[in-house]
Amino acid sequence: AVSSRTTRIRLGSTSYLLPIRNPILAAEEVSVLDQLSNGRVILGIGRGFQDAMFQIFDIPTKQKRVIFRENLTAMISAWRGEPIDHHDGKEIFLSPLPVQKPHPPLWVAAFGPLAIKQAGQLGLPYIASPMESLDSLKSNIEQHRRHATEAGHESISTTPIMRTVFVTNDIKLENQVKESLAKESSARIRETEALLEDWAIVGCQQYVKDKLAEYREQLGMDYLIARGRIQGINDPQQIESHENLLKLI
Secondary structure: OOHHOOEEEEEEEEEEOOOOOHHHHHHHEEEEEEHHOOOEOOOOOOEEOOHHHHHHHOOHHHHHHHHHHHHHHHHHHHHHHOEEEOOOOOOOOOOOOOOOOOOOEEEOOOOEEEHHHHHHOOOEEOOOOOOOOHHHHHHHHHHHHHHHHHOOOOOOOEEEEEEEEEOOOOOOHOOOOOOOHHHHHOOOOOHOOOOOOHEEEOOOOOHHHHHHHHHHHHHHHOEEEEEEOOOOOOOOHHHHHHHHHHOOO
């Protein structure tokens, strides 16, 4: 629906879980979306972390990274138009192929050291948790780049950062947003990252502009994934915040 009503906006996922999917079917679904959007897909991929989910799909939790790597390899091969071996000995080919060649951009959701290492070894950008502090992001990005270099990758194509962003000049609304976010995060955030200002960018246009500049300078951020839907904030207020953000970037 979004692809049919837009022409420029990129269509992305933050964590399309590969271990629980048939890789050829997944490759086909992504290719179809890339065709429908005329090459606007960015595919964020992940492994998953909940044991219950892996139990439902009868997948050994300890094998999730191996299965992730195998499925990703199969998907990339299919996107490149390489033959897929069928059980009856026949070769089949993926159709349609994606518009973007050899495939849509791939980003890896990585919330721990092993996941960050795997993303680096693959030479792919990684998407950090939206609740990591700036200092934690710095450390993890350094690790990610080091693993990429050690694996022979000269550079990573982009540095996407996901943050909760709300832009308003209304002090009362700003405080309401912060209170809502504090309640939302209380059960999820680690004690070492307890400050709201560490992971959310909420305030007037100048404040948000300065914070984004800080992220670009300290992390090399060149792609912002802005989380804007906040509990208790109505749609017109959300839309106005989005519009204010667009004026800054």
